Amino acid sequence: xxxxxxxxxxxxxxxxxxxxxxxxxxxxxxxxxxxxxxxxxxxxxxxxxxxxxxxxxxxxxxxxxxxxxxxxxxxxxxxxxxxxxxxxxxxxxxxxxxxxxxx
Amino acid sequence: xxxxxxxxxxxxxxxxxxxxxxxxxxxxxxxxxxxxxxxxxxxxxxxxxxxxxxxxxxxxxxxxxxxxxxxxxxxxxxxxxxxxxxxxxxxxxxxxxxxxxxx
DNA sequence: TGGTTGTATGCCTTGACAAGAATATGCCTA
DNA sequence: TAGGCATATTCTTGTCAAGGCATACAACCA
Numbered sequence: 025x026x027x028x029x030x031x032x033x034x035x036x037x038x039x040x041x042x043x044x045x046x047x048x049x050x051x052x053x054x055x056x057x058x059x060x061x062x063x064x065x066x067x068x069x070x071x072x073x074x075x076x077x078x079x080x081x082x083x084x085x086x087x088x089x090x091x092x093x094x095x096x097x098x099x100x101x102x103x104x105x106x107x108x109x110x111x112x113x114x115x116x117x118x119x120x121x122x123x124x125x126x127x
Numbered sequence: 128x129x130x131x132x133x134x135x136x137x138x139x140x141x142x143x144x145x146x147x148x149x150x151x152x153x154x155x156x157x158x159x160x161x162x163x164x165x166x167x168x169x170x171x172x173x174x175x176x177x178x179x180x181x182x183x184x185x186x187x188x189x190x191x192x193x194x195x196x197x198x199x200x201x202x203x204x205x206x207x208x209x210x211x212x213x214x215x216x217x218x219x220x221x222x223x224x225x226x227x228x229x230x
Numbered sequence: 231t232g233g234t235t236g237t238a239t240g241c242c243t244t245g246a247c248a249a250g251a252a253t254a255t256g257c258c259t260a
Numbered sequence: 261t262a263g264g265c266a267t268a269t270t271c272t273t274g275t276c277a278a279g280g281c282a283t284a285c286a287a288c289c290a
Binding site: 231232233234235236237238239240241242243244245246247248249250251252253254255256257258259260 | 261262263264265266267268269270271272273274275276277278279280281282283284285286287288289290
């Protein structure tokens with residue numbers, strides 16, 4: 025069953041994890057230290073993120089190093105795209121309005 | 128209390144409502160007809176969307192006409208932006224790779 | 231091999247939230 | 261003003277997921 029990307033990102037803790045991984049790959053322990061969340065909780069969130077394809081992990085001795093899979097964000101962007109159109113259109117209108125005002 | 132945009136959009140029904148409103152403004156009744164959701168449920172979702180600033184409504188006689196507020200999507204896009212960077216970088220790398228292969 | 235570190239998993243409780251049914255509210259028309 | 265239509269709200273119930281705790285598993289080290 026396909027996982028709902030929005031539902032996955034709805035959890036603030038998961039977004040914090042992603043934000044952390046955006047800078048650099050991290051082991052689970054590093055994530056636990058950086059955020060202030062228990063290790064089991066972090067591991068569970070990582071599982072959700074992994075299942076949804078937002079991150080992947082490699083094994084380095086006893087540690088698992090996680091890193092972001094940027095491709096997965098495309099789905100999100102795809103949904104957002106038509107709205108971005110609307111809203112840049114809106115910005116254009118605003119710009120024209122301001123332009124009109126200053127004449 | 129600020130509403131979490133991701134949490135709001137996590138509900139598929141709410142995204143369907145937004146997709147419907149993207150084409151044109153709609154009354155609650157039209158939304159109920161278009162989607163196949165009970166009227167109270169639609170009203171409740173609309174309330175959530177309104178509180179989060181994703182839509183606004185005007186009163187037309189007994190009807191309430193809803194329309195999308197595109198500006199609200201900016202927050203979403205803002206969060207997504209750094210990841211988009213990562214992933215276009217990734218696409219670049221892929222392109223270079225393909226380029227290399229065809230030589 | 232036994233102990234230790236790093237990570238994952240299972241169970242349980244609790245809280246959040248969605249949907250249904252019933253009802254309330256607002257605005258119109260006769 | 262009564263009645264009817266469009267929408268909102270309340271209450272209740274069921275579902276699901278998050279987090280705590282304990283524990284299992286895996287890889288390293290002495």
